[in-house]
Amino acid sequence: MGCVNSVKTALKNLPGVIEVEVSLNPPLATIQHDPGNTSSDQIKEAILDAGFEVAGHSTK
Numbered sequence: 001m002g003c004v005n006s007v008k009t010a011l012k013n014l015p016g017v018i019e020v021e022v023s024l025n026p027p028l029a030t031i032q033h034d035p036g037n038t039s040s041d042q043i044k045e046a047i048l049d050a051g052f053e054v055a056g057h058s059t060k
Helices: 003-012 040-049
Strands: 017-023 028-033
Touching: 003 017, 003 028, 003 040, 028 040
Parallel strands: none
Antiparallel strands: 017 028
16 A cells, blocks of 8 residues: 555545545645534644654654
């Protein structure tokens, strides 16, 4: 599975995620979600768990 599909799949599996667009150049994900069902922290964790970085997030 490619990078884009990996991120899309990880995000679409979250409850409340309505739409996901991911690009490699520039590296960007646009996520439409219901914040009552999915928090931004849950979205960040899903991206990190899929093995990708989140801008502004340090794992150190």
